[in-house]
Amino acid sequence: MEKPKTDLSGREDIEQLMAYFYGLVFKDPQIGPFFTEHRKVKLEEHLPRISDFWESILFPPAAYRGNPVKVHLEIDAVHKLEKNHFDTWLKLFLQAVDTHFTGNKAELLKQRAQSIATIMQIKIHQNGV
Numbered sequence: 001m002e003k004p005k006t007d008l009s010g011r012e013d014i015e016q017l018m019a020y021f022y023g024l025v026f027k028d029p030q031i032g033p034f035f036t037e038h039r040k041v042k043l044e045e046h047l048p049r050i051s052d053f054w055e056s057i058l059f060p061p062a063a064y065r066g067n068p069v070k071v072h073l074e075i076d077a078v079h080k081l082e083k084n085h086f087d088t089w090l091k092l093f094l095q096a097v098d099t100h101f102t103g104n105k106a107e108l109l110k111q112r113a114q115s116i117a118t119i120m121q122i123k124i125h126q127n128g129v
């Protein structure tokens with residue numbers, strides 16, 4: 001029988017979830033190329049960084065220092081980030097969380113992903129798209 005789903009309890013759960021999520025992202029035909037072609041992201045560098053980011057939201061304080069909006073404005077300047085890219089990113093993110101976790105932290109994670117995605121799209125749009 002499968003293990004019942006639980007809530008995220010710390011860093012290790014975030015790391016496992018992100019490894020699963022970026023597994024989906026890298027092979028997605030729509031948004032995978034942002035990571036594999038436009039930016040040539042190394043997963044062994046991205047995973048600790050993105051885990052710091054989500055840890056700072058779910059279990060503060062955490063080590064993340066950065067500016068995700070600025071990073072995505074830079075990505076957009078080279079290759080446009082469209083609504084459909086955000087829709088796909090979010091769909092995979094929600095799917096990854098729901099596949100592995102359930103509970104308050106899981107809900108918070110999904111809410112924050114959606115609100116940050118909305119803010120990013122507004123900022124990118126303001127930037128003259």
Ligand code: HEM
Nearest residue numbers: 031034035039053066067068071081085086089113116117
């Ligand atoms: C259209 C959807 C998205 C695409 C294609 C995308 C793509 C990327 C790429 C390629 C990077 C690596 C940049 C680099 O290191 O060279 C990155 C970094 C990152 N992304 Fe996204 N992203 C998307 C949406 C989001 C959303 C909605 C969030 C948050 C809710 C997010 C959070 C982050 C964070 C925290 C980083 C690390 C920034 C840093 O280095 O400090 N991304 N993204």
